[in-house]
Amino acid sequence: MSTQRMSGARAVVECLKAEGVEFVFGVPGGQTLSIMDVLYETPEIRFITTRDERGAAHMADAFGRITGTPGICLATTGPGATNLITGIGGAMRDSSPVIAITVNNRRKDIGYDDAQDADHVALFQSLTKWSVLVTAPERIPHVMREAFRRALMGCPGPVLVDFSRDAVEEGELEFTPAAPLTYRAAGRVRPDLEDVVRAARGLREARRPVLWAGNGVLISEASAEVLALAEAQQIPVITTFNGIGAVPTVHPLVFGPRSRFGTRLAKEILAEADLLIAVGNSLNAPSTSRWTLKLPARIIQVDIEPSMVGRHYPCEATVVGDAREALLALASAMKDAPIPAQRTEWVADLQRRRTAWRAEATPAHFAGKIPIKPQYLVQRVRAMLPESGIIVAGAGNPGIWSHLMDVYEPRTYLKPVGFGNMGIEVPAAIAAKLARPARHVVTIVGDGALGMCVAELETAVRERTPLVVVVMNNRSYGNIKQEHEAKYGPRYIGVDFGDVRFDLVAQGFGARGERVERPEDLDDALRRAFAAEAVVVLDVPIDDQENVWKDPF
Structure with a gap:
């Protein structure tokens, strides 16, 4: 791939093009005009002008959730950046890949009471996976590629890339194109086999297990694997609010969402179960009514983030890895496991109760x-x-x-x-x-x-x-x-x-x-x-x- 000399603004857009970005959501501002000017001659990327930067961040969040690829939003310094914060916070808490790009004042003026002066990195730090200020144009390709890496690796989430105005507007750099697979992994994290065997042992002992699917099932695209395990072992499935849609709600083994304001039937299932299998579900406050929901004493937790397993509830088995890979491994380990009669009877009773609940609701x-x-x-x-x-x-x-x-x-x-x-x-x-x-x-x-x-x-x-x-x-x-x-x-x-x-x-x-x-x-x-x-x-x-x-x- 040939190296070209170009402006910082063009390097930003070239990095977006390399990742297949189709839309940038935002409100133009003086500091962002250099990037806007490059977008003007970039037909591959459509700029969606919103009426408020909050809307741009919300659009980027939703785009990330629906496609699994980062949504991109762009804002100017100060009030433009601060208007993004609510939407970026939503993306962070709901694990949506988003790249927020802001352009600050010139490097020499940042922190010196220039118009609209603000420390964007400090403002966004608690609501992003990574926030960085870039003041040298030659760092732009590396930082933009790192932004996509961080937004997508492990549990997805938002990042902030804040450029000084002179980095994108005045400087130049030598730019060498790079394919995304050269700087970020595309494979799935496989779980440790011993952890899977321990989880399978617990499931074999259970008479009334329930699988609680979270957003991680959607992110991993593991819907088929959830249903395959549930059908093979006759396990009722409920979801978190962020996991709604991970499995079709009309499936005979799916019994709705549970948290505060979830269905009564899902609440009853959790109370009656003797084993909880939490998949892509961090068991956080929104899922558990701020940890007041009654859960089974025995818990198996599957999550791609090691820091999440066992964080809120003690677990008898933890499986760290991609949800799809973990479910495939668990299904394999359970291949010859008999289904207890007590479980079959329980599921049949739950299905009768669901029919009555639908009519009542x-x-x-x-x-x-x-x-x-x-x-x-x-x-x-x-x-x-x-x-x-x-x-x-x-x-x-x-x-x-x-x-x-x-x-x-x-x-x-x-x-x-x-x-x-x-x-x-x-x-x-x-x-x-x-x-x-x-x-x-x-x-x-x-x-x-x-x-x-x-x-x-x-x-x-x-x-x-x-x-x-x-x-x-x-x-x-x-x-x-x-x-x-x-x-x-x-x-x-x-x-x-x-x-x-x-x-x-x-x-x-x-x-x-x-x-x-x-x-x-x-x-x-x-x-x-x-x-x-x-x-x-x-x-x-x-x-x-x-x-x-x-x-x-």
């Missing part, structure tokens, strides 16, 4: 209720959305009610879990449509969260990304209002809004908008929305008396 009489019940709303959205469609569930109550929706394929459901960041909904839906243009995309969002990202409707219209926004409009920060009531009674303060007509707001941004108040009108409105090949907002006033803090399902 969305009763038929909800179809005639005004205001529309949130349970009925998500049920009808799911019925109208193709099985391959992508669901972006919002923070708060919309995300909780979305647990009633079946998910058929991996990477077709996402929501903010570890950071709980509101405002991701519309940006994430845009990124989902860009990543998977042939699929229908719907986001289910509360009116509170939509207020934080509503301007990105214009981005969706401008970029021609058809999607459907279903607004659960309860004129409040509903989840916090219900938590307040649960803890202090109905002494509400700071949680209620006026009635915003988001259907009319949408029209102002060039989207289509419709308010749906009667349940009998819902199916037709959804059909029109999904058929429109446009940005459509359905504003649905819902019954705010349906309370997620009362363990509704």
